[in-house]
Amino acid sequence: MNTVRISRQHPPRGRVTAGAPLAPLVWFKSGGAANILFEPADVEDLAIFMADISPDYPLLALGLGSNMIVRDGGWPGVVVRLGKAFAGVEQVDATTLRCGGGASGILVSSKARDAGIAGVEFLRSIPGTVGGFVRMNGGAYGREVKDVLVECDVVLRDGTRAMLTLDELGYTYRHSELPEGAVVVSATFRGEPGEAQAIQAEMDRIAAEREASQPLRSKTGGSTFKNPAGLKAWALIDAAGCRGLRKGDAQVSEKHCNFLLNLGSATSADIEALGDEVIEKVKAHSGVTLEWEIQRVGVKA
Structure with a gap:
């Protein structure tokens, strides 16, 4: 694995972790490690760090990891995670x-x-x-x-x-x-x-509607595909017979067809392959080509 060359002229004040596993940081709980995980102390620390690292190394900003598949080969560069x-x-x-x-x-x-x-x-x-x-x-x-x-x-x-x-x-x-x-x-x-x-009443309404319609308590990545113009991705997926479709421990949610789930030990390859199969089946059934909304990053194993 390549290492990220970090200048020592301005040592980072935040936390720098080499070979950091990313699966615990994303909702799917799958995927490989980052060469470097950087959690900056403040904006100045981040700016100095980004100026000092080699410009040819990839950099990825990571939030809660809710709408992301990190591939099993990991991220071949720096992941920046903003903390408190x-x-x-x-x-x-x-x-x-x-x-x-x-x-x-x-x-x-x-x-x-x-x-x-x-x-x-x-x-x-x-x-x-x-x-x-x-x-x-x-x-x-x-x-x-x-x-x-x-x-x-x-x-x-x-x-x-x-x-x-x-x-x-x-x-x-x-x-x-x-x-x-x-x-x-x-x-x-x-x-x-x-x-x-x-x-507050509007926030409560939204929270209740989400709870009723989405698999929030599962290992998932949120909405998987963008809604095509004038259409709903979940309805196209359902009509193509994909509700509950599985590949290993990866599954199309039975509760909401536009959510993919990790039922236990699914790899990121399983999840991504399931998504690609859904795209193929929807295309064959309706002629519509779904586009990924979930960000897929990193290197395939």
Whole structure:
């Protein structure tokens, strides 16, 4: 395995772990190790680290690992994981929050409720962190990050800082033009005035609906495929006879067909192969080619 060459001119103040297993850090609980896992102490520490590492080595930002397959051969470079130092949420004005890249959707929506800010309740339903929301234009229940984002603060691959506006991110469905290798360290969201009780009621409604319709207590990766224009991925998968389809310990959820599950000891290869089989069956049945929403990263074993 190649090693990542890190300059010793500015030793990192955060935690650096060589050969770090990634399976415990992702929801599927499968996959290989990272050459280096870096958990920075703060933004300055991250910027110096990114400037010092060799530019030819891959870099991956990892949040809660909820929408990701890490392949069994692992990640051949650096994985950056933002911890508590990046999980703060502060109120900027009556309708605006500045949120750390490591803050969870539950925390952001709860802080918004406490501040009487409506419009970001949907983040309660996305099992990830602000950095991932911004990168993927995360969305649910009729809203997307593009509807509430003002700007985001990022550390670029060469270690420089940049503030990117909504327009500069070029959002489309579950996609942004965030520069390759950039790490989102904070984002500013703007909602609208609301009553805390009504905001909480909406959050409760969303939580109950998710609990009833999604396999939240399983080893899964969230929504697997993007919804084609005007269609629902789960309905196409169901119509193609894929509900409950298995490959080893990987299974298409019987509760929600757009979720893949690790029933126990599935490898990432099993999970990805099952997803590819679903794509083939849906294409054969309906003529529609599903696109992966889950990020698949790393090297196949």
